[in-house]
Amino acid sequence: MATSKRIRGDIRLLLLLLLKTPFQVGGQAVLEGVMMRSPGALAIVVRRPDGTLAIRKGPWQSISERIPILKRPFLRGVVVLVEALINGIQALNFSAQQAASGQKDQEELSGFAIAGTMALSLALALGLFVVFPHVLSAFLLKQLGDASGVSSFWFHAIDGIIKMALFLGYVYAIGRLKDIKRVFQYHGAEHKSIYTFEAGMPLTVEKARGFSTLHPRCGTAFIMVVLMVSIGLFAIVLPLLPLPHIGIYGNFFMIIAKLFLMLPIAGISYEIIRWAGSRQTDALVRYLILPGLLMQKITTRAPTDDQLEVALEALRQALSLEPLQKGRV
Secondary structure, eight states: OHHHHHHHHHHHHHHHHHTTOOOOOEEEEETTEEEEEETTEEEEEEEOTTSOEEEEEEEOOOHHHHSGGGGSTTTHHHHHHHHHHHHHHHHHHHHHHHHHTOOTTSOOOOHHHHHHHHHHHHHHHHIIIIIHHHHHHHHHHHHTTOOOGGGSHHHHHHHHHHHHHHHHHHHHHHTTSHHHHHHHHHHHHHHHHHHHHHTTOOOOHHHHHTSOSOOTTOHHHHHHHHHHHHHHHHHHHGGGSSSOOSHHHHHHHHHHHHHHHHHHHHHHHHHHHHHHHHOTTOHHHHHHTHHHHHHHHHHOOOOOHHHHHHHHHHHHHHHTTSGGGTTTO
16 A cells, blocks of 8 residues: 555656656754745744654745746745745744643744744844945045045945855854754754655665755755845946035935845846756856855754654645655655
8 A cells, every 4th residue: 555655646747747746845944943944835844842843834925826927037036035934933932842841731922923033034134244345344444545435346345345254153153052053963964854754765764874964955045146146236236326425414315225226136046046956967057056065064054863864754744735756756
């Protein structure tokens, strides 16, 4: 019976590949656990302090399924980013409760609280990685005696270097915290689990162990691409805008323009990551995705077997709600 189910599952997977229907899974490491998302389901698995697993799963549907225009290139990246933020905050909320006490009946964040948390997180991120580098770059350029302001190539070069340095420093600093180190281990477990699924192998710890902790579709790689795309786009677009390029007003308007440009930057970056993920065997692509993979050397750690168990269980729970995968999990 089990063998026939597995055969049916493999046949369905083969048909899926032949029809070239995209079936990607993604995830996120959380406190003592992993969140996994398939096209139609989302599952969170967290190991409680007593060793048992807390599981939350359910159907999930992207807003782009209800508004098809959002599936178009360069729009879908923005949707993916926003949905990832919402799902990530919800998963972190659930994992924090379970990892702390394991109690199921604790009060969870309301929709208003989640929206407020997301808005605050975005504001802090934009302030640290957009506003602060801009102000510091303008100050340094002035000290160097360059009066051309944001129309200068050197302004964008300095701005980009500061952004990269801030991001690397931030990730390295939080990675030294004990709890974050464990999150990075779960991050590695998430990647190994996804590789196992993508290779068509049984979702077991033994199979998952041999895979890399680095994955080209990782959110870390996405952030690196966002930083690089933003440097190029700002250097090309901002000097062309009919705005004052010098003085306090010029800098203020340029910062506002940068904030608005973050949406198209997210869209372009997502398309690059998606393209790279489908062409991993190309030599040129391997070089292009190398910075993101190297960055994951900081944000991932080799997981333990019990952490792999959690990640694989989260993946199984998400796939169990996908009709074409039920025979496989």
